[in-house]
Amino acid sequence: xxxxxxxxxxxxxxxxxxxxxxxxxxxxxxxxxxxxxxxxxxxxxxxxxxxxxxxxxxxxxxxxxxxxxxxxxxxxxxxxxxxxxxxxxxxxxxxxxxxxxxxxxxxxxxxxxxxxxxxxxxxxxxxxxxxxxxxxxxxxxxxxxxxxxxxxxxxxxxxxxxxxxxxxxxxxxxxxxxxxxxxxxxxxxxxxxxxxxxxxxxxxxxxxxxxxxxxxxxxxxxxxxxxxxxxxxxxxxxxxxxxxxxxxxxxxxxxxxxxxxxxxxxxxxxxxxxxxxxxxxxxxxxxxxxxxxxxxxxxxxxxxxxxxxxxxxxxxxxxxxxxxxxxxxxxxxxxxxxxxxxxxxxxxxxxxxxxxxxxxxxxxxxxxxxxxxxxxxxxxxxxxxxxxxxxxxxxxxxxxxxxxxxxxxxxxxxxxxxxxxxxxxxxxxxxxxxxxxxxxxxxxxxxxxxxxxxxxxxxxxxxxxxxxxxxxx
Ligand code: FUL
Numbered sequence: 280x281x282x283x284x285x286x287x288x289x290x291x292x293x294x295x296x297x298x299x300x301x302x303x304x305x306x307x308x309x310x311x312x313x314x315x316x317x318x319x320x321x322x323x324x325x326x327x328x329x330x331x332x333x334x335x336x337x338x339x340x341x342x343x344x345x346x347x348x349x350x351x352x353x354x355x356x357x358x359x360x361x362x363x364x365x366x367x368x369x370x371x372x373x374x375x376x377x378x379x380x381x382x383x384x385x386x387x388x389x390x391x392x393x394x395x396x397x398x399x400x401x402x403x404x405x406x407x408x409x410x411x412x413x414x415x416x417x418x419x420x421x422x423x424x425x426x427x428x429x430x431x432x433x434x435x436x437x438x439x440x441x442x443x444x445x446x447x448x449x450x451x452x453x454x455x456x457x458x459x460x461x462x463x464x465x466x467x468x469x470x471x472x473x474x475x476x477x478x479x480x481x482x483x484x485x486x487x488x489x490x491x492x493x494x495x496x497x498x499x500x501x502x503x504x505x506x507x508x509x510x511x512x513x514x515x516x517x518x519x520x521x522x523x524x525x526x527x528x529x530x531x532x533x534x535x536x537x538x539x540x541x542x543x544x545x546x547x548x549x550x551x552x553x554x555x556x557x558x559x560x561x562x563x564x565x566x567x568x569x570x571x572x573x574x575x576x577x578x579x580x581x582x583x584x585x586x587x588x589x590x591x592x593x594x595x596x597x598x599x600x601x602x603x604x605x606x607x608x609x610x611x612x613x614x615x616x617x618x619x620x621x622x623x624x625x626x627x628x629x630x631x632x633x634x635x636x637x638x639x640x641x642x643x644x645x646x647x648x649x650x651x652x653x654x655x656x657x658x659x660x661x662x663x664x665x666x667x668x669x670x671x672x673x674x675x676x677x678x679x680x681x682x683x684x685x686x687x688x689x690x691x692x693x694x695x696x697x698x699x700x701x702x703x704x705x706x707x708x709x710x711x712x713x714x715x716x717x718x719x720x721x722x723x724x725x726x727x728x729x730x731x732x733x734x735x736x737x738x739x740x741x742x743x744x745x746x747x748x749x750x751x752x
Contacts, residue, residue, distance in 0.1 A: 283742055290543055291741035293504045294692050295551045299486055302479040303553065303689070303719045305403065305443065306588045308354035309347045310557060310597035313389065315365040316565040317602050323452060323523040324363025326413030330379035333365065338382075338389065338604030344396035346598070346606060350618040354403035354443050356595065357393045359435055361407075362450065364414025368438075372430045375414045394439040405444035406435050410462055410483065411451040419458025428462075429470055436474035445471050447483035449512075449519030464512055481555060483515050488552045490592060491518060491534060495558035495583040500715040501591045502538020503693045507548035509537060539715070540696070551693075553719070556587040559597035560610055566599040574609050577616050584621070589684075589722030629680065630751040634673040639664065641743070647671075650749045658688035658747035665694065665740035672733040672749060681727040683712070685735065686720045686748030693718055694745060697738035702730045713738075720748065 283291075295303070315324050318332045347355050360366050366376035367389035378385045390406070397404040410428065417423035436442065447467075453459065468485065471478055479486035488509060490497055508514065536542045543549060560580070562573035575583075580596070587594040598614065600606050635647035637659060645660035647670045661668040674680075680702075687695055695717045701708040711733075712723035733751065737744045 286544055286546075287540065287741050290504050290549055291692050291694055291743075293549050293551050295503070295553070295689055296486070298477050298479050299551060299553065300690060301477060302444065302487065302593070305353045305593060306720070307584065307594045307596070308352045308356065308403070308405075309343075309350075310407070310559075310564075310595050311343060311355060311357045311393070312361070312559070312564040312597055312599045314358050314361045314367060314565070315363050316361060317600065320567050322563050322565055324361070324365070324413065326363045326375075328363060328365065330365065330375060331381055333377065333380040334382045335389075335600075335602060335604030336382075338387070338392065340389070340392040340396035341399065342605055343393065343598070343600060344400040344402055346611060346614055347402050348400045350614045351621040352402060352596070354405060355393065355397050356405040356407050356444065356446050357390060358407045358409075359390050360409055360412070360431070362409045362411050362413055362448075362452070364412040366431070368434065370431055370434055372427055372434075373415060390435065390439055398440065403443035404440065405442050405446060405478070406439075407446040407448065408432065408435065409448050409450075410460075411448065411453070419460050421461055422463070424460050425463040425466060429466060432467060432470055433474065436471060442475050442478045444479045444481055444487070445475070445484070446481045449483045449489070449515040450521065451516060451519070452521050452523060454521070462512070483512055485510055485550070485552075487555050487593070489515065489518075490554045490556045493558060495556055495587070497554065497556050497586045497590050497592050498535060498537070500536065500539065501554045501718070502716055503551055503553040503591065503689070503718050504543070504549050505537040505552050506543060506546040507550050508546070510550060510552055554592040555595055556583065556592050557595040557597065558583060559599070560613065561599060564597055564599065566601045566607070571607065571609060574613055577613060577620060580613070580617050581620055585722055585724060588720060589724070591716050591718030591720060624682070625752055628750040628752060629674055629678045630672055630749060633675055635659075635749065636671050636673070638669045650746050655688070655747055656690070658745050660688075661737065661740070661744040663743055665737050665742075665744035668737040668744055670735045670746060670749065672735075672751065674731050674733075674751060677729050677731045678751070679727050679729050680733070680751050681725060682752040683723045683733060684720065684748060684750040684752070685717050685723065685746060687717050688745035688747040689719050691745055692741070694741045694743055695737060696740055699736045699738060701734040701736070702728050703732035703734070704728065704730060708734060717746075
């Protein structure tokens with residue numbers, strides 16, 4: 280057994296927080312870009328829009344939440360305030376809000392309606408609040424804006440029930456001659472920790488990492504343990520959009536590998552910073568009638584799902600409601616078929632009542648058989664010699680299988696660096712799939728086989744290997 284280098288021992292010791300563990304289970308959730316831009320047919324407002332324009336006469340947040348639920352989504356994030364500064368809730372700190380609109384004679388509150396609808400349909404609710412604010416006059420003055428922003432945050436964090444996340448955009452289009460605001464990030468974070476301790480802070484925040492593009496593309500290996508450097512606000516801002524007239528940036532090729540041995544070797548601080556893939560179902564983030572024919576087809580959405588949720592990332596899919604306050608029939612149709620497809624694809628886990636054997640395990644409480652129950656805290660542990668460890672799944676009869684879902688027990692860290700998956704056909708093992716990261720979830724897809732035995736081989740791991748999920752569909 281070769282000696283494990285210290286930097287690998289360190290990487291293996293980095294574990295998720297409780298709130299990150301909870302967030303991992305969200306897997307697939309919606310973004311709702313709705314606000315002033317919906318009424319001006321734009322993507323980035325300039326902050327001078329007349330609040331009177333906001334008038335979603337038939338706002339139906341129940342329709343939004345129900346659709347998310349039927350699509351198999353576990354949450355919804357609403358743009359409570361986008362870059363134009365118009366607030367969808369009854370804020371006390373600016374009159375640039377629903378209060379100054381025609382809608383419900385200024386008494387409406389989209390955040391409240393949306394939070395209530397999510398509760399009713401059993402999905403979690405989160406908020407997007409843009410730090411960049413083109414309307415607010417204190418923006419660029421330092422502390423006065425930081426105070427304003429914290430005050431707005433406090434309202435959102437206290438008046439709308441439990442939030443599963445707060446999404447801070449890195450985008451800023453002020454340009455070199457624009458107003459420059461020094462955000463007091465730490466004070467925003469501590470307020471969130473104080474008022475919503477379970478909420479994860481995304482993108483310009485310490486808990487969930489932006490995958491780096493808006494095209495729905497994930498890295499082949501999406502590591503959860505990465506250099507601390509990637510949570511640097513300046514770096515996130517630089518990678519974010521700064522000019523709406525230009526297409527969104529792609530992943531910088533030098534940032535393709537964030538967490539392999541090579542990528543972390545000379546790094547003295549690592550963090551647990553898992554990826555989220557955000558993409559819009561249409562061309563734009565906000566609703567535009569001219570985008571009605573840009574709705575991504577089911578095949579594209581399913582492929583993004585498999586390449587994000589199935590590759591150790593989360594999938595945040597944007598669905599922009601129309602000025603009426605409802606979601607367009609075309610989006611609904613596509614999303615309902617997506618929900619149905621997910622139901623079909625994961626209809627029955629055929630590994631549930633199976634037998635799992637291993638060629639090594641830490642102790643009698645961590646054998647292969649411990650994977651096959653619903654308890655995520657019950658798992659197989661290889662012991663401290665993970666390389667060459669094998670798990671064999673015996674379905675006890677032959678079934679038609681085209682997907683195996685694997686997951687590490689990430690509470691004890693991300694350990695697996697290379698794996699291979701085999702099926703037994705005609706008495707011989709045939710390779711079906713191979714990869715690097717397993718992490719929280721890895722869905723291995725292959726051409727359907729009729730088989731009884733499947734084998735996972737750990738080719739390389741950090742200090743040990745664990746598996747807490749091994750499902751067959
Ligand atoms: C970007 C923003 O500029 C877009 O308008 C959108 O909100 C997207 C999710 O993030 O940075």
